[in-house]
Amino acid sequence: MTHKDELNTEGFWPSENVGTAIKRETRTSGKSVRAGLLAPKVIYLYEEEFFSFGVTAPEGVVIAQEIIGHPFFRNAITVFIETDVPEIEVGDTVQAVWTVLSADDFYEYQSDPVRIDSKDEDVWITLPDTEAVKFVGKKSEIVYFHMPQAGGVTPSLGTLVYVAPSLGPKPILKVMGVVDGVLDTKAHPDGIKVIIDPIANMHRYNALEIRWTQDSGIWVDSQHKMTVYPDQSMEFTIPPVVYQPHVGKHVLVRYFIFLGANMSPNLRWSASTLTYAEFDLI
Incomplete structure (x- = not known):
């Protein structure tokens, strides 16, 4: 389910990738098991x-x-x-x-x-x-x-x-084939391309997520990719199985950025309304 506030505000928002918490535990053995000062x-x-x-x-x-x-x-x-x-x-x-x-x-x-x-x-x-x-x-x-x-x-x-360093301005997400707010699915029988242009200060260890939702807020599809080549545009392919069952629906496509390295838990960054795409499927 897409949070309403996620669509309006750029910033941190909850992620399904919450990670495993490190517990503050008390040992009971009192025995040292390793020699040498470990790296913090x-x-x-x-x-x-x-x-x-x-x-x-x-x-x-x-x-x-x-x-x-x-x-x-x-x-x-x-x-x-x-x-x-x-x-x-x-x-x-x-x-x-x-x-x-x-x-x-x-x-x-x-x-x-x-x-x-x-x-x-x-x-x-x-x-x-x-x-x-x-x-x-x-x-x-x-x-x-x-x-x-x-x-x-x-x-x-x-x-x-x-x-x-903080990432630069977030580009507008591009959905290839959208004309005047409409995407003709018959013209794209093999998939639809979604493109995100490079973002300043992004590195190879960051990641991008795109998410398709219906106007009802139901999560339809999500894809993740590491930004291995951060100076190049990122391209996602949405397979027909995602959009063909939703012909006649209004669709919202937006993206998130995983800050830190390797999809660090809890560090998902939501781009604002200025960056997403919405259109009708016919």
């Missing part, structure tokens, strides 16, 4: 649950700039540090550090130190939006520093992070 995980908070960002090479964890400061994701970026390693003991301290990797525009953010109160609980450190905006468009890395009570400082393995 970079995750996000959404509707009181944590989820993983999509990861791709060579960028690493991809964070969409659109989430920074957005009411759905305010101060959502979180560093997750696992404490079940033999090097970390109760009473030690850890600190997350986010660093731009280029010497030309070097910047570094250091979180407040966090004391380890239990080996059975991991550490969750929020990275504020006011700092996240300073990393937009820059290759960066997040590590944490382990500071034992006995003294010294040891860095963990690093996690590569890229804050992808």
Whole structure:
């Protein structure tokens, strides 16, 4: 079912791809099972649950700039540090550090130190939006520093992070064969082409979804494609089985963008009414 507000407003809207939440669990064994300081995980908070960002090479964890400061994701970026390693003991301290990797525009953010109160609980450190905006468009890395009570400082393995700049203006979706608000299905017995022109700042790890609905709001068909060639127009083919049973109906075709990498859950972006196509099928 298409949400009415989705048709009018550009922005984040619920997706069927909700992902699997990361649980904040307490361990009971108290035993360290792996040696070495593990690389921190970079995750996000959404509707009181944590989820993983999509990861791709060579960028690493991809964070969409659109989430920074957005009411759905305010101060959502979180560093997750696992404490079940033999090097970390109760009473030690850890600190997350986010660093731009280029010497030309070097910047570094250091979180407040966090004391380890239990080996059975991991550490969750929020990275504020006011700092996240300073990393937009820059290759960066997040590590944490382990500071034992006995003294010294040891860095963990690093996690590569890229804050992808916001996408540019969204183009109008094109449905080939529509003339004066009408699509003659007899002229397209083998399928209908739907085209979306390139969007500024889109990357190969983003994805597009097109969706056909009837005027009643019933979802008829949906297709997804990764934007492997973001500088080229994306073309979808709607098979006859989708539209032939709906001759005589009014149809709405619109598209969504999956921000972040590899269809990250909860990061579906809805284009506005200015971008969709509607017409009658005859």
